Amino acid sequence: MSAGAAPAPKGFAPGDNRVVSKKTGSITPTSPCPCGLPASYAGCCGAFHTGASSAPTAERLMRSRYSAFAVGDVPYLLRTWHSSTRPAVLDLDDGVRWTGLEILATSGGTAFHQEGTVEFRAHCRVGGREDSQHELSRFVREGGRWVYVDGV
Numbered sequence: 574m575s576a577g578a579a580p581a582p583k584g585f586a587p588g589d590n591r592v593v594s595k596k597t598g599s600i601t602p603t604s605p606c607p608c609g610l611p612a613s614y615a616g617c618c619g620a621f622h623t624g625a626s627s628a629p630t631a632e633r634l635m636r637s638r639y640s641a642f643a644v645g646d647v648p649y650l651l652r653t654w655h656s657s658t659r660p661a662v663l664d665l666d667d668g669v670r671w672t673g674l675e676i677l678a679t680s681g682g683t684a685f686h687q688e689g690t691v692e693f694r695a696h697c698r699v700g701g702r703e704d705s706q707h708e709l710s711r712f713v714r715e716g717g718r719w720v721y722v723d724g725v
């Protein structure tokens with residue numbers, strides 16, 4: 574008995590042969606939109622990410638930013654960030670996989686408003702463990718378009 578069994582890879586339960594991609598960007602235009610609305614990615618947040626259209630409400634902007642985190646669209650995240658609070662660079666954590674978004678509450682943020690808030694809970698998996706982030710985000714219009722200001 575000099576050669577023992579190879580240790581099981583970490584993070585996989587015995588018998589679990591599913592392959593989980595760690596890559597973001599596995600979402601295709603026909604995938605269900607990561608933001609949770611009943612639409613394809615291309616027909617929902619994807620249209621905002623490509624610049625074909627812009628989010629009409631603060632909630633849709635929030636959803637599209639969540640989707641941008643899910644697909645790894647850093648340029649979209651930066652251009653939908655208010656110029657006064659936008660970070661110079663943004664590094665997304667490859668170890669975080671976004672798994673769902675819940676919108677808990679909104680105020681303002683419609684076509685008739687100049688500012689609004691969105692309270693949400695974003696679910697993710699970090700190293701195989703369930704986690705979530707809760708935030709109350711503030712949005713304003715900048716140049717007519719909804720942008721993210723900050724969150725608490």
Ligand SMILES: [Zn+2]
Nearest residue numbers: 606608617618
């Ligand atoms: Zn969407």
